[in-house]
Amino acid sequence: xxxxxxxxxxxxxxxxxxxxxxxxxxxxxxxxxxxxxxxxxxxxxxxxxxxxxxxxxxxxxxxxxxxxxxxxxxxxxxxxxxxxxxxxxxxxxxxxxxxxxxxxxxxxxxxxxxxxxxxxxxxxxxxxxxxxxxxxxxxxxxxxxxxxxxxxxxxxxxxxxxxxxxxxxxxxxxxxxxxxxxxxxxxxxxxxxxxxxxxxxxxxxxxxxxxxxxxxxxxxxxxxxxxxxxxxxxxxxxxxxxxxxxxxxxxxxxxxxxxxxxxxxxxxxx
Amino acid sequence: xxxxxxxxxxxxxxxxxxxxxxxxxxxxxxxxxxxxxxxxxxxxxxxxxxxxxxxxxxxxxxxxxxxxxxxxxxxxxxxxxxxxxxxxxxxxxxxxxxxxxxxxxxxxxxxxxxxxxxxxxxxxxxxxxxxxxxxxxxxxxxxxxxxxxxxxxxxxxxxxxxxxxxxxxxxxxxxxxxxxxxxxxxxxxxxxxxxxxxxxxxxxxxxxxxxxxxxxxxxxxxxxxxxxxxxxxxxxxxxxxxxxxxxxxxxxxxxxxxxxxxxxxxxxxx
Numbered sequence: 001x002x003x004x005x006x007x008x009x010x011x012x013x014x015x016x017x018x019x020x021x022x023x024x025x026x027x028x029x030x031x032x033x034x035x036x037x038x039x040x041x042x043x044x045x046x047x048x049x050x051x052x053x054x055x056x057x058x059x060x061x062x063x064x065x066x067x068x069x070x071x072x073x074x075x076x077x078x079x080x081x082x083x084x085x086x087x088x089x090x091x092x093x094x095x096x097x098x099x100x101x102x103x104x105x106x107x108x109x110x111x112x113x114x115x116x117x118x119x120x121x122x123x124x125x126x127x128x129x130x131x132x133x134x135x136x137x138x139x140x141x142x143x144x145x146x147x148x149x150x151x152x153x154x155x156x157x158x159x160x161x162x163x164x165x166x167x168x169x170x171x172x173x174x175x176x177x178x179x180x181x182x183x184x185x186x187x188x189x190x191x192x193x194x195x196x197x198x199x200x201x202x203x204x205x206x207x208x209x210x211x212x213x214x215x216x217x218x219x220x221x222x223x224x225x226x227x228x229x230x231x232x233x234x235x236x237x238x239x240x241x242x243x244x245x246x247x248x249x250x251x252x253x254x255x256x257x258x259x260x261x262x263x264x265x266x267x268x269x270x
Numbered sequence: 271x272x273x274x275x276x277x278x279x280x281x282x283x284x285x286x287x288x289x290x291x292x293x294x295x296x297x298x299x300x301x302x303x304x305x306x307x308x309x310x311x312x313x314x315x316x317x318x319x320x321x322x323x324x325x326x327x328x329x330x331x332x333x334x335x336x337x338x339x340x341x342x343x344x345x346x347x348x349x350x351x352x353x354x355x356x357x358x359x360x361x362x363x364x365x366x367x368x369x370x371x372x373x374x375x376x377x378x379x380x381x382x383x384x385x386x387x388x389x390x391x392x393x394x395x396x397x398x399x400x401x402x403x404x405x406x407x408x409x410x411x412x413x414x415x416x417x418x419x420x421x422x423x424x425x426x427x428x429x430x431x432x433x434x435x436x437x438x439x440x441x442x443x444x445x446x447x448x449x450x451x452x453x454x455x456x457x458x459x460x461x462x463x464x465x466x467x468x469x470x471x472x473x474x475x476x477x478x479x480x481x482x483x484x485x486x487x488x489x490x491x492x493x494x495x496x497x498x499x500x501x502x503x504x505x506x507x508x509x510x511x512x513x514x515x516x517x518x519x520x521x522x523x524x525x526x527x528x529x530x531x532x533x534x535x536x537x538x539x540x
Contacts, residue, residue, distance in 0.1 A: 003370070012527040014436070015292040021539050022285040022338060023362045026374040035537050037527050064366075068292060084369055092293045092356055096334075099354055100273070104296040112523035119521065126428045133400070158396045161431055165522070166284070251389065251540070252435075253382035257282040257307050267305050269291050270521070 002030040004055045004063035008048055008078055010071050012112050013037035019088050020066035031064075039069070045077040052081040070106045118168055118268050125164035125171075132172035133157055138189035141172055145265060147193060148173040149237075150200035151229040152220075153210045155247040155255060159200065162256045168268035169260075176233050178220065184232050186240065198259055199237040199244030204230045206248045272300035274325045274333035278318055278348055280341050282382050283307035289358050290336035301334075309339070315347040322351040340376040388438060388538050395434035395441075402442035403427055408459035411442055415535060417463060418443040419507075420470035421499045422490075423480045425517040425525060429470065432526045438538035439530075446503050448490065454502050456510065468529055469507040469514030474500045476518045 005024065007016040013035050024031050039045050055063045065083035069075040079085055093104050132140055134157065141147060146163065148156045152175050160171035174190060190197060204226040211221035219225055237244045245258050260267055275294065277286040283305050294301050309315050325333045335353035339345040349355055363374050402410055404427065411417060416433065418426045422445050430441035444460060460467060474496040481491035489495055507514045515528050530537055 012523045014523055014527065015288060017537070017539060018285060018288045019292075019358070022289075023359060023366065026340070026359070026363055026376055027366070027370065027372055028375045029370070029372060033539070037531050062369075064369075070296070086362055086366075088289070088358060088362065089293060089296070091361060092358065093296055096293065096297070096356075099332075099334075100297065100299070102297055102299060105298045106296055112521050122522075123428060126431065130400075130403070130427060130431075157400060158393060158435075161396065161400075161435060165428075165432060165435060251382050252392075253282045253284055253540075257284065261307050267287070269287060269303070270523075 001059065002032045003061060004059060005031045005033040006048075006052055006055075006063055006065045006067075006083060007033060007035040008039055008065060008067040008069065009037050010040050010069050010074050011037065013068070014112055016066045016068040016088075019068070020064075020086070023066075023086075024064075039074055039078075040071070042073065042077065045074045049077060049081045052083045056082040072106070112270065119270070121268060122164070122168040122270055125168045126161070128170040128172070129160045129164040133160060135174040138174075138187065141189040141193050143170060144172040144193065144196055145170040146198055146259065146263065147171070147190060147196045148198055148200055148259075149176065149190075149233075149242065151176050151202075151207070151226075151233055153207060153214065154200045154202040155252075156200055158252045159247075159255045159259070162252045163259070166253075166256065166270075167260065167265075168270065169265060176229065176236075178225065178229070181229060181232050184236050186236075194240070194242075197240075197242045198263060199233070199242045200255070201230060201234055201237070201244055201246050203246070203248040271329065272302045273331060274329060275301045275303040276318075276322055276325075276333055276335045276337075276353060277303060277305040278309055278335060278337040278339065279307050280310050280339050280344050281307065283338070284382055286336045286338040286358075289338070290334075290356070293336075293356075294334075309344055309348075310341070312343065312347065315344045319347060319351045322353045326352040342376065382540065389540070391538060392434070392438040392540055395438045396431070398440040398442070399430045399434035403430060405444040408444075408457065411459040411463050413440060414442040414463065414466055415440040416468055416529065416533060417441070417460060417466045418468055418470055418529075419446065419460075419503075419512065421446050421472075421477070421496075421503055423477060423484065424470045424472040425522075426470055428522045429517075429525045429529070432522045433529070436523075436526065436540075437530065437535075438540065439535060446499065446506075448495065448499070451499060451502050454506050456506075464510070464512075467510075467512045468533060469503070469512045470525070471500060471504055471507070471514055471516050473516070473518040 007013050009016050063083040066086045068089045150156050156173040160173045163169040163171040207226040208223045247255050277283050279286045333353040336356045338359045420426050426443040430443045433439040433441040477496040478493045485491050
């Protein structure tokens, strides 16, 4: 049976999850997790305790409890559970208080809250990514922070959305299609934004697999066509000296952060 | 001058950032941060040390160094910097090893890697959210995990995208437009998926502000129209017993996690 894990927070619990997920992914075993966000009242906290204790009674093993609880009263209650508490917020807040010579001012829902000067930046970046996905329009390319290029299904859309959502970056993307292949070159709106261009590429075998799922047994999905498109596009990147990454073995997080790393674009935080 | 913070990782550095951001947001001062991802070689690590030490020399204050470094050799090097190390990964891995009776098996790029059974789930959820944004088509509503409803600009699109990106949930969204207002009701494709419907609403004043930015001095953006649409839509939610949240004072993270909390939809983790 897999070990039980609780993520508990008086906010969204996203921080507790990201933190717990990073720590637990270093262990080669399975965990069964339950996330309990918005534990903002004593009453709710007592119910959480009950759930945790029930799990201990049922399984005979103390569940792991990862929490990021800002409200001290709620935290006190959760501490009394029969689970093993991993309180990453407090573990680091106290030594930081000492080092900085400043008292922490716990405010709930600040970490992922809206009261953030750059929040509007983020929402407009998301809207920008939506409106400028897949080369729908070339009208707003001049406003982009970055323009991702690549063949259909190489990862442009998830990468643009992630860049906008996580980092508040205005990412447009432009697809090269079958019709472009005879005479591959950059459209005018991209040429004049050349310093913003960033290429994605992918192994033809993997592209073939992905396209088969989307439109099986087509010219579009054939290995031959995938090979042709990838090779043409990579030649263009090299000729035009456009930096590029291969997305085949990378997650959206990895692709997005590699792009930022290579271009020096600044990450915003939300 | 604001205190310098470094986020260092041999992976994407996203975990280090989320963690550091959560801890630092409890302090009422400004920080100036620099993220350095993909520190995968001794050479790169030594350069990072130099950067950190330079910052100490220049500012006279030890910079805060938040890291989530999996490779032990790289970690050792960073430990020797003149900054203040906050190593949240190791702080918790060691006690967990003891509790679980299992040795951690450090593998780089696992936390946000692609080698995850549910990775395909996530990419198809993102594609689903894109294809089913703003009621473009009603053909795939039966496949949705959740369908968000609301007037134009109340937060449907960012919320659907976040649900898909962060939690791997297939979220469609459907807008109520001015034309719907005379006789507001649910289209057939939504009626038969009624258990999946979730409403968003927003304060008319805030909606007016947002719409003014998009299309100033129009009927669409007028306070009168905003009031009318919000009041009609809220009446529909109540009549049809559709759960809903007010997005006015909430971030995308808060809206998305409130939806999951109220519906009981399971979060995936990536």
